[in-house]
Amino acid sequence: xxxDKIIRVILAKVGLDSHERGVRVIASALREAxxxxxxxxxxxxxxxxxxxxxxxxxxxxxxxxxxGEHFSVGEIARLMKESNLDDVxxxxxxxxxxxxxxxxxxxxxxxxxxxxxxxxxxxYIKQNVRTK
Numbered sequence: 343x344x345x346d347k348i349i350r351v352i353l354a355k356v357g358l359d360s361h362e363r364g365v366r367v368i369a370s371a372l373r374e375a376x377x378x379x380x381x382x383x384x385x386x387x388x389x390x391x392x393x394x395x396x397x398x399x400x401x402x403x404x405x406x407x408x409x410g411e412h413f414s415v416g417e418i419a420r421l422m423k424e425s426n427l428d429d430v431x432x433x434x435x436x437x438x439x440x441x442x443x444x445x446x447x448x449x450x451x452x453x454x455x456x457x458x459x460x461x462x463x464x465x466y467i468k469q470n471v472r473t474k
Contacts, residue, residue: 355407375468392422429472
């Protein structure tokens with residue numbers, strides 16, 4: 343990151359999944375690393391997530407997926423592109439088939455974290471956040 347600007351992160355759970363432990367651990371780690379985190383909670387929809395990204399002037403969107411809803415990320419990526427949010431990192435974490443990762447990246451996901459400890463997520467964000 344080129345400046346001392348505080349990194350703003352939006353975290354959310356998409357779809358009907360309500361397994362929050364992982365995303366809460368990541369939220370805590372990001373806060374401890376000096377980032378500002380807004381956790382939207384479970385059962386979020388694409389439009390609401392993207393609206394919050396714009397309202398909060400976020401640098402990163404992190405989505406947690408566990409119940410097979412990981413392809414709903416494509417709608418979020420599409421809405422982000424339409425809203426000119428190309429400078430916002432789109433990250434996905436959770437549990438789903440590894441063979442789906444290339445398709446997620448093709449949809450516009452910058453990075454996928456599966457079963458990661460928080461350290462690699464923090465490091466990736468700090469090294470790849472795009473300055474505005």
